[in-house]
Amino acid sequence: MSVLTQIKQAPAANPIERLLLATEADMAKVNALILSRADSHVEMVPELARYLIESGGKRLRPMLTVAAAQLFANGTGTAVNFAAAVEFMHNATLLHDDVVDESDMRRGKPAARMVWGNKASILVGDFLLGQAFMMMVETGNIGALGVLSSASAVMAEGEVFQLAKTGDLTTTAADYAEVIRAKTAVLFQAACEVGAMSGGADDAGRKALAQYGLELGNAFQLVDDVLDYGGQSGTLGKNVGDDLREGKMTLPVILALAEASSEDRETITAALGDAEATADQVAAVVAIMERHNTLARTMEQAQAHARSAKAALEALPGSEMRSLLSEVVEFSVVRAY
């Protein structure tokens, strides 16, 4: 079924659902590959891996990989391997992040570490990373391997930077921009770039998709960081104010600290990094953010990145998929409201 027909069949669905439909055949292969490569004779490995993998994540990153490939002459090809590898890299990061952040919940369920423990989460994360590289190697595409291995190192570096900045009141908006680029946007960028590469993109096409992914990833993380302070309940499957309790210096809190009265600063710093901060404390911090408009201003930054992502697509010839990827960006910055 052509992409065009697929998209037309579901006119009412949101862009993510339509992307899912437009990549359905490829994603069926990706999902089969993900399941088979999460297998192991060591029982705990597939148990833990599948618990996370099947927990209802929307698999946006691998969808972007196969969608990016479809934009170019060669089509899907090895993109299936790269898509599964990207999802494994993402899930490895989630397992390690939940240990580092001491998170109880993930996607509305107890985090894997609450079921199998921190130790198994660390090691199964390492296993998924190894399997990801094996799937990439099978493509024989050394250039795309370079993109993803570089992303892997940068992501870890971003996580260390975020850790070093935890609870650090001197963290700047520029520090934050670097953290979200490294820990989130670079994997979106790589997912789109290797998709384009396996689709046979020329240099311009590859650069356009890399830029699209980077900007989409930045927008995505900014929205996530706003949602952490509210938005629709349950949207992220975790608790409102978790970032605050973990001492994460995200843009809404950085902007608020910069402008708050000394009394308000005390309200923020009392809750920041306090795992036991109450819902009332979080609400008081959100009230300060609303007074200084920092959630809305963070959303404006997300929208600016979304515009850049759409602009990057303009370098490509028009197609149904290009339009859909453009709508995906728009949708990603309205999901908060």
Added chain:
Amino acid sequence: MSVLTQIKQAPAANPIERLLLATEADMAKVNALILSRADSHVEMVPELARYLIESGGKRLRPMLTVAAAQLFANGTGTAVNFAAAVEFMHNATLLHDDVVDESDMRRGKPAARMVWGNKASILVGDFLLGQAFMMMVETGNIGALGVLSSASAVMAEGEVFQLAKTGDLTTTAADYAEVIRAKTAVLFQAACEVGAMSGGADDAGRKALAQYGLELGNAFQLVDDVLDYGGQSGTLGKNVGDDLREGKMTLPVILALAEASSEDRETITAALGDAEATADQVAAVVAIMERHNTLARTMEQAQAHARSAKAALEALPGSEMRSLLSEVVEFSVVRAY
């Protein structure tokens, strides 16, 4: 300076020291690469990474990689990149293992996690793994990349298997053989195999070096597991009986449990997995092991693997380096006494 001259200049040194001398020029490049790739604009990354990397590990694995390359026509070439990558993979594993095992000491110093915390150790481990893959990608050798990415997944799988078997009194000698193959021997195997590949080995040469590394790695881990119950004090830079306190089912304890009286079994199980087990408790367990000769029988298995490692080298033409690699194996199984 030729390998021959180098080896002859230090007739009294032990084989590891002579291997270091014979690979000195290459290892200088490897060490420079290791230092430069442990760098990052995120200060905590090089601080933590260098603390571990410069803590006096003997860098046996990367030495094996460059030594293996020297056996073949092309010589060192890209082996420097693979050697540094192998050492990064090893150090990433150490960082994660120390978190998983809650180890206080590593190489006679406080473990990195005692200085920078578990969180940073997890994330810097991930960073080193990403950097390892980047160095491999730079060689363009996709076959060798496959060997090392597979090793990476198998190692993590082996660690999960060991974790699942922790304190499990039904653990068999076959389970143990699988654990040490996966968690230790496979990286020795890969280190030697990719060295041979970058040296231009044919299939037979590659297989010989892979087999040599696998058997050496098995011997190495068996000896380590004996040393954990004694040997020269400080040999491993950790405490006697740590494996027992961590509930690790190593061969000396598996064999002892299989043959011990019910009273002796109780002595063992009381200490097994008890982080607070006293030196007296450990000594009582060692006495049981000595009564059943399980430390010596574990050493016999190590010696059998050492013989297989030496036999694997027989497939290669005679050379000074081949002889030295053979002596390295012999030395590795006598270091306990």
